[in-house]
Amino acid sequence: MELDRRTLLSAASATAAAGIAASAAPAMATAPQGQVRIATEEAFSTMEHMKAMKALVDSQPEVTRFDYKLWRMITGDLKAYTPARLLDLEKLRLAEMDEYGVTMHLLSLTSPGVQMLAPDVAVGVAQSANDELAEVIARHPGRFAGLATVAPQVPEQAAKEIERAKTKLKLNGVIINSHTDNEYLDNKKYWPILEAAEAYDMPIYIHPRTPSDQMRAPMDDYNMGSAFWGYGIETSTHFVRLMMSGAFDRFPKLTVVLGHMGEAVHFWIWRLDYMSKAGIQRGETPVKMLPSEYLRRNLRITTSGQENDAALRYSIDTLGVWNVMWAIDYPYQGTKSAVHFMDNAPITEAERDAIYWQNAQRTFNINL
Ligand code: 1WB
Ligand code: MN
Secondary structure, eight states: OOOHHHHHHHHHHHHHTOOOOOOOOOOOOOOOOOOOEEEEEEOOHHHHHHHHHHHHHHHHHOOOOHHHHHHHHEEEEETSHHHHHHHHHSHHHHHHHHTTOOEEEEEEOOTTTTTSOOOOHHHHHHHHHHHHHHHHHSSTTTTEEEEEEEETTSSSHHHHHHHHHTTTSSOOOEOOOEEEEEEBSSGGGHHHHHHHHHHHHHOEOOOOOOOOGGGGGSSSSTTTTTTTHHHHHHHHHHHHHHTTTHHHSSSOOOEEEEEEHHTTGGHHHHHHHHHHHHHHHHHHHHOOOOHHHHHHHHHHOTTTTTOOOOHHHHHHHOOOGEEOOOOOOOTTTTTTHHHHHHSSSOOOHHHHHHIIHHHHHHHOOOOO
């Protein structure tokens, strides 16, 4: 299916205004019957994950950081709304998908994945979560795809798990829940992970978690460390660090995905280009291209939990419609309103198809 000429022209003029060249339309599969909807940031958990998280947060009752408080709540009653829906894959979830016409969930182990756990525990929980994920996908091909969990605490092992996830488990990408022990992926000790992700064509979804200790103090009050604000600031900062480290020069085919309408990184696109020049000239930011060029080449964004027509229009015009994908953020946000948002967004039908499923299919190598 081709985008109509008007859409292409409006995208081209907006990206030209941002000082970036519009990319050619990629080859697209044609639509199966009805509206296909692939949701790309959909969380699950496993009993092993829940038990490991409970053991951690209960063993340190003095820690009051947001993620500890949240995980005491989540693991305190596994029958409550959120944990019940995280642990369920085939009953409540499939029923809700069916009710609103959601074709597929691209599943990922819920934040912070294994990244708060001790390294040996984290490696084991990641492997078993990936095995369970592959099994449920095999039982419901066409309904589920999945992102592999890795333990960045052990980078070489994480790189091997990416290879296993691609070649043996047939998973569709990798999820990393922002910082690990207060460190970010620009740190070269993590580059084996980036290298494997690029080599195996596995996009890295950088999903939020509670801000690192360096950012913690102003996030401690008013619930600021949560998805309300801290998650986005933590994650946008992570992406910008990675970009300005030169990682996308070293790994030019690496794709990074950001949820929540790109965690607002591209809102800054003009200023990122303008203000990056001084740091680049002084050699503080060892990059070969402008931020806007990396944003269009190496970044994809999703609409998870941001049901905002104006932000969607801006994202399409700034990054290109090929780089925007739909997501719900189940079970933290509702399927009904996420579908209503994308069904009714004031965009062309060609744009709707690109965002609802074609871009996800291409980015994550999904078999429908
Ligand atoms: C998200 C939101 C993820 C919440 C979470 O992981 C929690 C998200 C534990 O927006 O992706 C939350 O509590 O709202
Ligand atoms: Mn999420």
